[in-house]
Amino acid sequence: SPPRAFGASRTEGGIFRGKALGNTSKLSDYPELEPQGKVRVYLSNLDPAEMVPLEMRSSFSMNHPVVSNAKPVLQALSGRYSPTRKNRIFIMDDDEWSPMGRFEKAIGFDDPISWSIEGNNQVLHLLLVN
Numbered sequence: 001s002p003p004r005a006f007g008a009s010r011t012e013g014g015i016f017r018g019k020a021l022g023n024t025s026k027l028s029d030y031p032e033l034e035p036q037g038k039v040r041v042y043l044s045n046l047d048p049a050e051m052v053p054l055e056m057r058s059s060f061s062m063n064h065p066v067v068s069n070a071k072p073v074l075q076a077l078s079g080r081y082s083p084t085r086k087n088r089i090f091i092m093d094d095d096e097w098s099p100m101g102r103f104e105k106a107i108g109f110d111d112p113i114s115w116s117i118e119g120n121n122q123v124l125h126l127l128l129v130n
Helices: 070-080 080-085 103-109
Strands: 036-044 060-065 087-091 096-102 117-118 121-127
Touching: 036 070, 060 070, 070 080, 070 103, 070 121, 080 103, 096 103
Parallel strands: 036 121
Antiparallel strands: 036 060, 087 096, 087 121, 117 121
């Protein structure tokens, strides 16, 4: 018979008690519980300095989970609106348009993004310029 296991190799009654890394649920395990935000997309040929989102209507919008980086939002947007890949992308940050670059660059940098609060919703403003 093999020797009895003690310490880290112990199979039951150890110090972790079933709480080892990966044994517990995370918010990402339940996508239906992730907070959803609204991404408002503006299309234009104008200079971004001349565009104020509160004075404009968005060209379209989409719902998306609230995330902290740009890459998943841009991937979802390009899947729904293919001309995204040809545009320069700007994101609203502190009431100013911040350039992210063309799609390939923006998705490669995966910059952090901040969502604004409008009413009870989290909103992200994206500007696509030809």
